[in-house]
Every structure is written in C-alpha cells, then in structure tokens.
Amino acid sequence: MITTPSVNSGTTVDINPATAIRGNAAYQPDGVVIRYDGGDLTYAQLEERAARLAAVLATRGITDGDRVAYLGLNSPSFLTTMFATFRLGAIFVPVNFRLTGPELQAVLHSSGATAIICEDGHRETLDRVRVQTSLRHFLLVDDDPEAPISTDATDPWELSSPLCTAVEPAAPPVRRGFDDPAILMFTSGTTGLPKGVVLTHGNIWWNGVNVDARLDTRRGDVTLAVAPLFHIGGLNALALRTILRGGTAVIHRSFEPNAALRDLIDYQVNSFFAVPAMLTALARVPGLFRTELPWLRSIVVAGAPVPPSLIESYAAHRITLQQAWGLTETAPFATHLPAEHTLTKIGSAGIPMPYTEVRVVDPATNTPVECGVSGEVVVRGPNVTPGYWNNDAATAAAFDENGWFHSGDIGYLDNDGYLFIVDRLKDMIISGGENIYPAEVERALADLPGLVDVAVVGAPDDKWGETVVAVVACAEGTQPSIEEIRAHASATLARYKLPRELKLVKSVPRNASGKLDKIAIRGLLHEDR
Template identity: 45%
Template structure:
C-alpha cells in the first residue's frame, strides 16, 4: 500500500493547533487568533464548503484584498482535498472570467471590494456557488452565515504528494494566463527549502503585506511561518507607513519584499526614526536588490536574504545568504537543498563553462507539475526528466553562484550586439537622480533596436540624455549606452513589483518621443 505522508496544508495546520494551541497564529486589522481559534474558523468554513457540495478535486476560488479569510479558505479547501484558486484582485472582470472558467471553479468567494468587478461578467461564470464576506449583499450571500450553521470538518482528507493543492495563474504578459499546478509535495518542499535557508523559528513574527494571491506573498515565508507555528501579521495592502509602525508594534522579526517596496519604505518620513531593532532579516525577490538599498538596510542591522524564483518553482529556485551578498554582488545565489539549477545553450546542450550565458533551467521537488488544461504549454516548459525552462538568461561563476542577466525576450539586439537590460539598469541606478529605471529596445532603422532608458526621477531632480550617457560611459561599452531616454512619473509594475516592460515597449515603440542621439 502506498504511503501518504500527512503533508497537505489541511493536515499540518491541525498538527500546529494540537502542538501550540495558544500560540498566536494570525493577526489581521487588530484582531489576533491563536492556532486553536484559527483552526476552528478553518473547520467551520470546511464544513460550509462541504455542505455546498465541494468535494475532493473541486476548485474553490477566492477574490479579495489580503484578508484573514484568504488563509482560512486556503486551509479549509485543503481539508476537503479540493484545489484552491487565489485570484489576482487587480484584474478586470473579463480577465477574471477567463481564469475562473478555465479553472472550472465550483465555489467562488469574493470580498466586498471586488463583487462589483465581477457583476458585468457574472452571468458568464460557470461556478455552481457564489459567496461574499465582509459585507451584506443579496447577490453574494455571506459565507459567514454558512459557517455558523454548518457542521465543522476537522479531519483532513488524505492527499498524495502529487495531488494539486493550489492553482496560481501566471501574469499572462505574453498571452493568456496559465494555471500553474502546485502540488502538496511542491508546497512541502518549498517550505523545507525556506526553513533551511532562512532559519524560520517558531518564535518569529512575520509581517506579510505582499499580495497573497501571488506565489511570493504566499509561499515566501507566509506558509512556512504557519508551518513552524509562528505568528503572521497580515496587512490588507502595502502601506509603507503602516509597515514601519507594525514592525515596532508587533516586534516583527521577518519580512518579505520586492526591492520597490524596500525603496518606498526607506523614502517614508518615519523610516529614519523608526524602531526596527527586532527585524532580523528581510527576504527579497522579484528583482535584484540595488546596492544602495542593501547598504541602507544593512546599516540598520537588517540582514537581506536574496532569491530567485518563479510561479512554476513555488517561489524559490535559488538563494543568496547575507553572508555572501557583498562578495557575490548581483548573484541570486545557489539552489537550496531540494532544487537543482543548470544553464543550457540555444541548442539545448548543457553549459559547463563558468560565465557562459544561456537559459536557466530548474529541477526539483518544488517545480510544479505544469499548467492546468495546457498540455502543450507544459511540454514546452518541462522536459521529460523534469527540467523547467525559465526563459531567463544567466550563468554561473567558478564558485557555483548563479547570476540572472535578463529575460530571453527582454534582450536588446542593437547593431548585431546583444545587450542585457539588467546590466545597464544596474549602472544607471547608481545615478543620484534616478529613482527607477527600465531599459528596453526601441525599433531603429539604423541599429535594428536602440537601447532606451525609461526613467522615473527622484523628487526635485533633473536629468538629460547627455548626463545619463556620461554616467553610463564610465562602466559600459559604447554599444550598451542608451541612445534614447524617456522620463515617466513611475514605471508600470505587476503585483510582485516586477516592471512590465511589454507595456513600455508597446507605448514607446509607437511614439517618436524621447531624447535621442
């Protein structure tokens, strides 16, 4: 008989409540639940979902800002052996319609701020049940009432490690979003990797303000903190001032952020005088952490863990510890224990020479099964022996540390030379006037593509193309120096903080604006 280890979220949350019933589990908007109270809420929602016909393998969708109900619904869904589908609250109704129907959501739970978003497309949704929470609406019956009348479900359904637990849809920047199938085993492996690399303690307090619908907000520390029986302080959305205040209020020890969030926190007027003495480390992903930010936070006694990952790797594919951040500046580190990395060339051959650039590939227990209803996309992304093609260009050095140069599709080819925007951006970020910068390729009759800098300036500063070029010329070859520049108020970003370069390309490819040379 096959052994089914009790590693599903619905199973291990019960273990936490039994071992640490009175330990604080979750704080949201001033209310704190112990692990016992947290599991009582989970059991009630599991009972309500079961009463509405949710069974093993069914999909339960959730759409709202960060909320305690998000985590309650995730664990309740797992207790039934069903599949959780967290939805991006920034999408339009039409975009959400595609994802909800593609996933085949049985029961949809929607917060009060997003019910109006779905109203125009509700008739096209194929869900069997619709519920709301946090407000009264006849069209969206309150799931809390169902929880009150339902018989709680405490025992968790048995699940195999290969059973899908969560469907997280990719951003769809190059086409329709795809549902990445995160299994029970994937989640477990990710948490083991993080516990080994970050050293999460049961006495820690994590502050979560990144969107939970995204793999970074959910899997980088939030789920791991709960597995350890530690305390999660959850914010509805990212507010730099509130982050600073709650670090002191709750004696926060851990946090996750993308570099843009760290930047905004550091620019808040309360940052300099804030008490951050309990904050042991911040884990950073989504983009490389610029050196000035690294120095700033290290100067406050805060260690910065850096990593690299994708939705398809359940967040973590590599990790750079604080001990190596200065010796290996710009590196994304090495793969954690349950993960492997390699680099391949354009023909698919494995590169064995350090510093030779190619496409990064990932294999490990944290790599997802593929894409929901998309066997074609799964075949394109995953090899038969489990290697995931990331679409990222990178290399490794003599010590086995990996570096990400850029996305394959973001590379600029100018005059026959390959230019990796991340390399140019890292130099431009050193200019004192630049707050944000993205480098793209613009169509050019002479060069094929012109290296172009899209810049957001710091308040009260100015910058000309000539000044930018003079700065870049000190560290970059001539063909890498931007030939054009556009000044914008801010760069467009997705919920994880990554710059949406396709938006910039679409915008500026159609215009003749910008300074040129």
Template identity: 40%
Template sequence: MGPADTGLGSWPSRRARISPHRTALVQADRTLTYAGLAHRVDRLAAALTRLGVRRGDRVAYLGVNDITVFETLFATALCGAIFVPLNHRLSGVEIGYMLADCGASLLVHSADADELVAAAGALPRVLRTSEFDAEINTEIAAGGEPPAAGVTFDDPCLLLYTSGTTGKPKAAVLTHGNLTWNTVNQLAHFDVLSTDRALCIAPLFHCVGLGQITLPTLFKGGSVEPVAKFDPGVILARIEQAGITGFSAVPTMLQMMCQDPSWDTTDLSSLTCVLYGGSPVQERVARAWLDRGVRLLQGYGMTEASPGVSMGTHDGTPEHPLSAGVPHFFTDMAALGHDERATPFGAEPAELLVRGPNVFAGYWNRPQESLDSFIDGEWFRSGDVVRVDDGWTHVVDRVKDLIISGGENVYPAEVEAVIVQLDEVESCAVVGVPDERWGEVGVAYVVTRTDLSESALRSHLEANLARYKVPRHLCFVDTLPRNATGKIRRVELRAMAARSFAPVEGAE
C-alpha cells in the same frame, strides 16, 4: 496544505496539536490561535462540502490580504479541492476569464471585491467572507464533521495564475508536495523560529506572498500578520510597534520604504530576515537596508517553482548584494546547452533549467505547453538567462527580452544596471525595436528623481558599455507601466517603442 494521508486531519489541526495556544494569525483587532484556526478551518471545510465543493473542484478567492484567505486555503485543501487566489487589481473581464479558465465551482470574496465581482460577468456559486461565521455556526449546531478527503503530495493544491505580461495568463498547478518542499527549502536556507512574527505584505495571489516567509513561519508555529494594503510608512511603523522579525517583498516595496520620511528614525532591530525577489533591486536600495543592519536576502524564483530556486545567504550577501544566491537545498540548476540538453554552467550566460520536488506539475488544461516547458521531461525551462560566478547566481535577463543588434546580443538588464548607477535615476527599462540597418536597437525609458540631461545619460552609458549596447533612443518618462506585482510590463513599452521608433514599411 492539506493532510498527507486520509484521516489524520488538516495542516492547521496538526499544528494545533503542537502549539495550540500560540498565535497563528493576527490582523487589526482579530487574533487566531492555532487551535482556533484549526477549529474554524474544520467547520468551514464542512460548510464548503455542504455547498457542493468536492475533491478536485476549484475554489477561487478574490480580495485583499486577510485572515480569511488562509481560512479558505486550508479549508479548500481539507476538502481535497484546489485553491485559486485571484488578483484583485485586475478588471472584471480578466477575472471572468480566469474563473472560466479554471472552471471554478465556488467564488469566495471579501467586501472590497464587491464591485469587481459584479463586473466579472458569469459567475459560479458565490460566498462572501462576511458569511463565514454564519456558515461555521451552522456546522457547529448541526454537529457536522469535516470531510476526510485526504491528499497526497502529488495532488494539486493551488492554481496560481502567472502575471500575464504577454498574452493570456495561464495557471501553474502547484501540488501539496511542491508547497511542502518549497517550505523545507526555505527552512534549510535561513532560520525561522516559533517565536517569529512575520508581516505578509506581498499579495497572497502571488507566489512571493504565500511561499516566502509566510508558509514557513506558519509551519514553524510562528505568527503571521496579513496586510491588506501596502503603505511604506505604515509598514515601517508596524515593524517597530509589533517587533516584526521578517517579511518578503518585491524590490519596489523595499525602495519605497527606504525613501519614506520615517526610514531613518524607525527602529528595525527586530528584523532577522527580509527576503525579496521578483525583479532586480538597485544596489543603493540593497545597501540602504544592509547599512541599517537588516539581514536582507535576495531570492530568485518563479511561480512554477513554488517559487524558490536560489537565495542569498547571510554570510555571503554583503559581498554579493545583487546576486540571487545559491541553489536551495533540494533544487538543482543547470544550463541549457547548444544541443538542447542540460549541462553544467560555464563561463558564458545561458538559459537556466530547474528541477526539484518544488517544481510544478504543469499548466492547467494546457498539456502541450506543459510538455514544451520541460527538457527531457524533468528540467523546467525558466526562460531566464543566468550566469554563475563562484557558485553565486546572477540573473542576466529574460530570453525573450534579448535584443540582437547587428548580430550582437544585448541584454536589457545589463544596460538597465548601468543606467540606475546614476543617482538622478529612479527606475528604467530597456526594450528592443526593429531597425532597418541593425535588425534591432535599444530604447531606454527612464524615470528620473532629479534633473538629468540626455547628453549626460548618453555619456555615462558610453563610458560603461560597449557602443553596440548603448540604446539608440533615450526617453524620459514620468512612470513605467507595471503589473500588480510590481514587474514592468515590457509588452506595453515595446508597443510604445514600435509606435514611436519602428521603421515604416515603404518609407524612404
């Protein structure tokens, strides 16, 4: 985040005045204090200005989690420019699309992205992170001053591309105010201390990597350690070795860690808070962490909310292990009523509407989509169906994932929750496929841990669900297609189901 008004210096500079000698960032054999970070950010911002970066320009970043991501983010903000972290797991064609879509004037990338950059096609000006020291030294020798662009809470800070599970990805515009208020919401919900040491294992091109734990810890003056590649055994070892106090993750990461051979012997006593979100977690995974004494909190959010909307509480999570908690302090939730207006939640699930100072400014260069995503100009349509019980939020499903079979609503997430009750099941996903008689029927794709027969699975479903909710087709597969953040790519499963089970027009 940049300065809130002209002439007062960048965010790292302000933090450096409070706790200059504390460690801000650490990675392998490299450590940066807050004073050191502020110094490098100032000089890097001056270098970016010399390279032609101006207020409002987009500076893209491509590479794995690294200290240089933070240096580029803060330096870009100090210039009054907009930071665009890109998904390094994409193809060159996809990266080329995003660079063109955001109109980046500069691409910063680390060595691990060399081949991807070469495959991206037409490029803006390029700066490798290995050149940072030389650029910074040039600014020191020249005695140049960092730019004094100054920003307000309403100025854009970040473009985050949505995961793109359907169609072309689009960039959500997050302002300095959005990121600041999300940080305040986090700090109001759980304790972060200046002595905390957090791991940043979720990718920094994703809202969970930046907004959850990471920026709140830096805001408080704690230490953040970015991790380039997720390895469950390595992460567990690092928690014990470094006395890690917290991290944020997606459920797949939590599942992989509690299934690692070192899980039972790793000392997790230093952990004070582990946040997760992005998709539902299986109850046995949540219980595995809670049973180890880890203060696990599920959050619900989205890129467009920077990302936090709701989160569990330490007091209530043991009784509500699968709930996404209660709304953040400065965030409001409402249900979409039948009259297309915001209304309080009742007994029935409804599409969730969200408003608050953390909610984004719209989609980059998509004015109509931005307008259509809000009700009454203030309530963002989440696209998620939610029910609220005694104030606690439960995400039922995506509106677009709803299956209407014989006139009845079937929520895939409800069916999936019943399937994963079986110990033999590793993961699953349910999608709809057209059916001549019922309109749509369900297709369940199931990854098993041990042997499971179709008849046993069907018997379990029929014992726990209304008959119309039981998928017509049960398919055992080795893996489920996922995007870079671990979310299941349902568009691929729908295409697979259509090829296998959809009725052929004209067939008898």
C-alpha cells in the same frame, strides 16, 4: 531479519497544511496565528473557522479535486478559505484582485472553479463575468471590519458568516500526499493568455524545507505578510511556512511603509518577504535606519531585479537583504543568496536551494554552458510544478525530456556557482513585483483611434524596478497623450499594467519578418534618458 515494506513509509505521510493547523490548534490553541487590523485570530479560532467554512462548502458539493476561488485583498478570510479548501482535498485558486472583468473571466473560466469566496469590493466586477464561468456558489465575506459590505447580498450571493454559524465543523482534513494538487495559481503567458500553474502539496512542502535549511527561520517566528498573498512570493516564501510551524503572521491588506515600520518594532518581526519597490519605499520612512531591529533576521527580496544600491543602503545600517530568485512554477524559491554573502556577492541571486537543482544552458542546444557564459536558467526539483492546468502544450514547451523546467530567464553562474540573472528570453516586464506582458498591453491599445502601430517595453525605474512604456506611431495629425493611452487601455487591463510613459515615433521598428524589433525599440528609449 528486516522485511522491506511494500510501500515507502515516507510517501504515506500526511502533508496537508490543514492538518498542521489542526495540530497547532490542539497543542497551542491560544497562540496568536494572525495579527490583523480587523481582529486577531488564535490557532483555535482559525481551525474552527476553516472547519466550519469547509462544512459549508461540502454541503454545496465541493469535494476532492474541485476548485475553490478567493477574490479579495490580504486578510484572515483569504487564509481561512485556503485551509477550508485544503481540508476537503479541493484545490485553492487565489485570484489577483487587480484584474479587470475580461481578465477575471479568463482566469475563472480556465480554472473551472465552482465556488468563490469574495470581498464586497470585487462583487460588482465578478457579477459582470460570472455567467461566463463555471461558478455556481457565491459566498460574500461579511465579518471583516476592514472589508465592510456596502449593500445587501442578493441572489446568487450568500453571506458567509451566517452559513458558517449554522453548521457543525467539518470532519478532520483529508490526507494529502506529495503529488496531490493544492493550489492553482495563474500567471499570464507571453501571449497574455492566463496559464494556471499547478502547485502540489509536495511543491509547497519542499519549498518550506528549503527555506528552513537556508534561512534563519525558527518555530514561533513572527513574519510580516504585506506582499499580495495571491502571489506565490507573498504566500509561500515565508507566510505559509511560518503559520504551519506555529508562528504568527502580521497581515495587512496592502503595503504601507509607515505601518510596516511600526509592525517591525511593535511585533518584533523576525522575517519579511518584499519586492524591491517595497524596500525602496520603506527606506524613505523617517527613522527606519535609526531604529534598532535586532530580532529581524531574514528579509528576503525577490520578484524583480534588485539594485545593488538598495542592498548597500540597508547594509550600511546593519540590515541584511537576502536576494532570491524563482518563479510561481518553483513555489517560489530556486536560489537564495545567504546572508553572509550579501555584500561579497552583491547582485547575485544566490546558490541553488538545498533540494533544488539549477543550471544554465544554451537556449539553442539545451546543453550546459561554462561558468561566466550566459544562457537560459533551468530548474529541477521537488518544489517545481508538475505542469500547467489543462495546457499540455505549455507544459511540454516548459519541460525538457530530462525534467528540467525552462524558466525563460537568462543568467550565468560564476566560478563559485552563484547565479546572476542578466535578462529574460521573454519580454515580460516586472513592475513593483507584478508580471506584465507587452503583447497583452499592445492588444489593448491596438484599436485606439488614429494608432498605426504600437510596441510596449519596460524601462528601468528607481521606484518600481521597471515601468511600462508605450512606443506609438500614429496617423498624421494624431498625437495622443499618456492620459488618453491609459484611459483607453484601462477598459480591459488592470491599472498596474497601464503604460506610465509614452514615446511617439514616426514608425515602430520591426525586423525583416515583420516582428517588433524590441532591441531597437528599447534603443529609442535610451535617447530620452
């Protein structure tokens, strides 16, 4: 006779990534987990660093559920901080290093983070806003040759490496289950206000299962991690999963096409996540298409519309790009185009991941539409966020009563069930893989002297996917240049959000209710193209 247990054994398994690092350090201590210009790390070294940093954070009161932020470029310190945070059961907050002071303050304040690990290059920006946050503990990265310190640390800053040397490594990682929050990753709303996407350990784990089931990834793989790790694609598409399975991540602080090609060859890279702009730049590197890369099995491209011509150019040289679609809220993949259909279904974002449901609904009625009919793409599955941090209204607006997450993207399913993304319900611009919200840019320009009205839209761009265009109406005798527009907006916006093009008009089109008529505004741009 078999007695049914009172608790499903599968729900009690420990899926804390810090536990996986500890296991890899025990069984392959000398295996290289990180390749980095500032120095490589083995699994044993990463485990010890994370354990010591966790001990430092613990002495400062960081515990289960607290938020720990990281501000800096791609580096071993980013990953060390994340695993140290997970070790304590705390929540990791990766911060976009491109944010300006007001944007940075908004994210940190919303997160409620009480500790931050920061690179010196971002200390000055943080110092200007830290009193407006909940931060109490400030650790400065001081052991990375790629991020040297320019001045001594002064109160409240502390150098991280002496603190880590002075403590004993922390106890083993706490157990984490599927519903425990792991990462708080911020993405702006359509109003430009930051929204914190809660990603649980289960969200991370299930995305990994989906990736393993669909892509040709293997234990011991080498992945190239040059997309920003503070983005869900850069972190959880391939990099984190590769590390947890005992592989190696080749990390660079930023993407440089020539260096990327050298890495693909020198380290025999097996997988690579990129946004289209990165692959466009890589294609311009002399010798790329004359190089044999037989070990490169999985190149996933997402984060922006993928031009079919880009896929075809790589395919002509026996390099297969695999398009995927998802959001921060889906951790990140909801769909993926299998490699064998790269050309037969070119332009498609693929089919639903094995453990994710995707359908297309009428935005007005929330009922499924027929194949070939465009509607809003909705997603449901264990990789989907449970909601937004301290934002019940946003969570309620994003999920329907049956648990479907409404993406805000417009697409259709063909007769074979392949998803094609057509447009966005929201007016978000995706430029070089970065999400840019027009309302935020419009507000930054609203007080420009002589400005009467302004609208911001995206326009197609061969290099970046989309580029930011400011459509401006000014008082008589006033005619700002694009340089003046950018200079004014740069006081409150990160550089990547600044308009690259300017369209001067007599009046900015608005509809009968006084709202910006974005369709008519985009039509004005077509006149110049």
